[in-house]
Amino acid sequence: MTDASRTSRKSEVIVLGAGIVGVSTALALQQRGHAVCLIDRKAPGRETSYGNAGIIQREAVRPYAFPRAWQAILRVAARRGNDVHYHVRALPSLVPALARYWRASAPQRYESTVQAYSALIRHCIDEHAPLIERAGAQDLIRKTGWIEAYRTASAFDEAARDAKTVAAAHELGYALLDGAALADAEPALQTALAGAIHWLDPWTVTDPGELVMRYAALFEREGGVILRGDADTLRASGSGWTVRTSAGDIDAEQAVIALGPWAAGLTRRLGYRLPLFVKRGYHRHYAVDAEAMPTKPLLDAENGILLAPMRQGLRLTTGAEFAHHDAPPTPVQSARAEMLAGDLVRLGAAVEPQPWMGARPCIADMRPVIGRAPHHANLWFHFGHGHQGLTLGPATARLLAELFDRDQTYVDPAPYDPRRFGA
Numbered sequence: 001m002t003d004a005s006r007t008s009r010k011s012e013v014i015v016l017g018a019g020i021v022g023v024s025t026a027l028a029l030q031q032r033g034h035a036v037c038l039i040d041r042k043a044p045g046r047e048t049s050y051g052n053a054g055i056i057q058r059e060a061v062r063p064y065a066f067p068r069a070w071q072a073i074l075r076v077a078a079r080r081g082n083d084v085h086y087h088v089r090a091l092p093s094l095v096p097a098l099a100r101y102w103r104a105s106a107p108q109r110y111e112s113t114v115q116a117y118s119a120l121i122r123h124c125i126d127e128h129a130p131l132i133e134r135a136g137a138q139d140l141i142r143k144t145g146w147i148e149a150y151r152t153a154s155a156f157d158e159a160a161r162d163a164k165t166v167a168a169a170h171e172l173g174y175a176l177l178d179g180a181a182l183a184d185a186e187p188a189l190q191t192a193l194a195g196a197i198h199w200l201d202p203w204t205v206t207d208p209g210e211l212v213m214r215y216a217a218l219f220e221r222e223g224g225v226i227l228r229g230d231a232d233t234l235r236a237s238g239s240g241w242t243v244r245t246s247a248g249d250i251d252a253e254q255a256v257i258a259l260g261p262w263a264a265g266l267t268r269r270l271g272y273r274l275p276l277f278v279k280r281g282y283h284r285h286y287a288v289d290a291e292a293m294p295t296k297p298l299l300d301a302e303n304g305i306l307l308a309p310m311r312q313g314l315r316l317t318t319g320a321e322f323a324h325h326d327a328p329p330t331p332v333q334s335a336r337a338e339m340l341a342g343d344l345v346r347l348g349a350a351v352e353p354q355p356w357m358g359a360r361p362c363i364a365d366m367r368p369v370i371g372r373a374p375h376h377a378n379l380w381f382h383f384g385h386g387h388q389g390l391t392l393g394p395a396t397a398r399l400l401a402e403l404f405d406r407d408q409t410y411v412d413p414a415p416y417d418p419r420r421f422g423a
């Protein structure tokens with residue numbers, strides 16, 4: 001990709017960022033006949049899209065709301081659970097976005113977000129499936145769902161009631177497993193748990209970073225161009241945009257910002273004030289014998305730890321850490337996850353010397369930003385997928401591409417419109 005002859009190339013569209021969202025965007029635009037150049041400072045799928053839990057979450061029709069009950073808020077404030085951690089020094093700068101997040105989580109507003117969000121989520125598998133097929137990535141995919149497990153009977157009973165309601169409202173497949181059925185389904189568990197919800201529709205990925213690489217390879221095979229470059233060099237030129245890359249300056253009529261958690265910096269520089277923040281998360285792999293490996297991802301719901309069987313080992317992922325994106329890692333949740341998971345399964349040695357850290361790109365109203373930039377011609381926003389970027393990348397890329405071509409859209413784009421912030 002360092003072929004200097006490409007310096008003269010004028011693409012029609014530059015996509016900035018080659019995580020799952022950018023790569024899916026590049027593929028969706030390419031399929032509609034556009035000449036696309038995908039630019040990242042790293043290889044595709046090496047950041048947030050590498051380190052997630054690998055679940056294409058068909059069941060995630062309700063994005064994570066800010067807790068509204070005082071008991072829950074106090075529990076988080078006291079850092080009593082392992083699901084949420086925060087840096088005290090980051091709080092003052094996070095307050096405006098968190099206040100909006102809290103307001104957006106009020107019951108009525110949240111319900112309309114659930115309606116909008118579920119309209120996208122319901123397409124997640126259908127939009128991934130053809131890409132998996134064309135990219136030859138079937139070997140990375142399992143179609144056996146994932147397990148939300150509970151240690152206490154009271155928490156399991158409450159979750160089971162909730163699952164029944166949400167499944168009926170959103171046509172989700174699930175099975176309830178009592179303690180014995182769970183032990184049968186997952187013989188690797190060495191502790192008796194109260195029960196679990198087995199979500200049946202989701203697909204899971206045994207190496208999400210590799211999936212993004214395969215999608216990127218498909219994009220290249222079909223004539224797309226991938227270059228190393230710095231999105232921060234984006235500048236208006238004539239009626240279009242220019243970005244500096246390792247192959248020289250690339251010009252294009254249109255540009256899409258798909259920088260995930262890094263979208264905040266570039267959009268701010270362009271004059272936008274969007275309520276973006278990150279929830280950092282960690283993972284670490286452990287060597288586990290075949291018989292001690294869970295057969296599918298398993299969430300220890302009351303402790304906020306997910307055990308995901310991956311090609312690299314058993315990946316333990318953590319919940320949310322509210323901190324500045326670039327503050328040094330504080331993997332306390334990861335350390336606790338290791339301790340708590342060690343009681344569930346026989347964990348071997350850690351594979352990496354340190355936990356990996358990533359940052360979920362979050363928007364205060366829990367809806368990704370998809371559409372034309374309000375104050376710049378030929379600029380598009382596509383970021384803010386929070387906890388479900390792997391799930392939603394191809395589905396929101398289709399929506400972005402339909403908007404790009406001014407076509408009829410397959411879901412209502414209004415809830416995702418960048419103009420909703422008045423920024």
Ligand SMILES: Cc1cc2nc3c(=O)[nH]c(=O)nc-3n(C[C@H](O)[C@H](O)[C@H](O)COP(=O)(O)OP(=O)(O)OC[C@H]3O[C@@H](n4cnc5c(N)ncnc54)[C@H](O)[C@@H]3O)c2cc1C
Pocket residue numbers: 016017018019020021022039040041042043044045046047048049050051052053054055056057229230231232258259260261262280281282283317318358359360361383384385386387388389390391392
């Ligand atoms: C612990 C954890 C578990 C998760 N589990 C799940 C899950 O099971 N299912 C799910 O759906 N989601 C999950 N997520 C969320 C999901 O990983 C993210 O929503 C998704 O990866 C975001 O994708 P993205 O393409 O927007 O961002 P990224 O993958 O971060 O991509 C952004 C790209 O921009 C590039 N970039 C940044 N700055 C520049 C620059 N200046 N110049 C050029 N390039 C630049 C980066 O190199 C990167 O490649 C999880 C997240 C975490 C942290």
